[in-house]
Amino acid sequence: QVQLVESGGTSVQPGGSVRLSCSASQFTLSHSVVGWFRRAPGKWHEVVSCISGGDGETFYVDSVKGRFTISKDVDKNTVYLEMDNVKSEDTGTYDCAVVGEFPSVSTVETMCLRFVAPLGTWGQGTAVTVSS
16 A cells, blocks of 8 residues: 655745645556645545646646646656645645556546545645635
8 A cells, every 4th residue: 555645735825835745655656646635624635636647647626727736756756736826725634645547548637536535544644724
């Protein structure tokens, strides 16, 4: 079971930027599709964005398009989420998870939207608070 570790969360004012990192040691990013999920206070996880570690195909939910950028560093086995022009509704704990394999007959969007939960438990996550 792959355990991913999230970091980079912080408190930020509306309109600011935050960069999150997701990394693992026993993991081959180039053979995987990884997603970022947000857990707002009192709510369950919702998908934010996913990326293929193999060919870089990406998916974003509508609410973050144009503001968030997901990227990868295969050599470091790390996926990043650059959050720009953040809004109060971006507040929450951000978790990452492996949502699929590369290559796959499914698109990154399909794997991302169909993902429910990782095997085992979610990681610790990293908290982002957007507040003035």
